[in-house]
Amino acid sequence: MRLARGARAAFPCELDRPLDRTYGPTFFCQILPEAARRMRASGLLQQEAARGETRLQSDADLRRTIGTYLERCRLAALAARGGPLSPVAILTRDPGVGNPVAMAADRLAPAAEAGADLGDTLARLVRKACRLSGHARPLRNGLLTCSGGRNPRTRMK
Numbered sequence: 742m743r744l745a746r747g748a749r750a751a752f753p754c755e756l757d758r759p760l761d762r763t764y765g766p767t768f769f770c771q772i773l774p775e776a777a778r779r780m781r782a783s784g785l786l787q788q789e790a791a792r793g794e795t796r797l798q799s800d801a802d803l804r805r806t807i808g809t810y811l812e813r814c815r816l817a818a819l820a821a822r823g824g825p826l827s828p829v830a831i832l833t834r835d836p837g838v839g840n841p842v843a844m845a846a847d848r849l850a851p852a853a854e855a856g857a858d859l860g861d862t863l864a865r866l867v868r869k870a871c872r873l874s875g876h877a878r879p880l881r882n883g884l885l886t887c888s889g890g891r892n893p894r895t896r897m898k
């Protein structure tokens with residue numbers, strides 16, 4: 742939650758709008774706090790994760806929602822303004838190269854097996870990154886991992 746609050750503080754006009762229903766504000770004001778609440782985070786503010794439709798989702802549905810928002814949030818301009826280690830950049834980074842929100846979603850609900858992951862955007866993005874890096878089986882014990890091998894974002898010299 743520290744990163745989500747940091748992102749909202751850094752870009753209040755763009756992200757700190759709890760009643761806005763666009764992807765960026767909803768992701769930072771509703772989706773992330775709800776995931777944190779389910780992970781038993783303490784100190785949530787009253788306006789964080791207050792929408793009923795988010796609270797009523799099952800863990801698997803929240804996982805799918807997180808994947809959809811990560812895929813559709815167009816916050817590259819904000820992330821670039823804040824730098825590569827800004828809260829916005831970290832929380833919206835491609836799940837295939839490591840995203841703490843995707844990791845939390847893995848803990849909330851296991852990834853669907855390949856072929857059954859039609860609505861599981863997180864599983865699809867991680868599997869794609871693993872294929873690009875030469876790893877065919879990223880699913881281990883219900884968690885998506887892509888360890889070892891070369892990073893698909895680094896260049897070979």
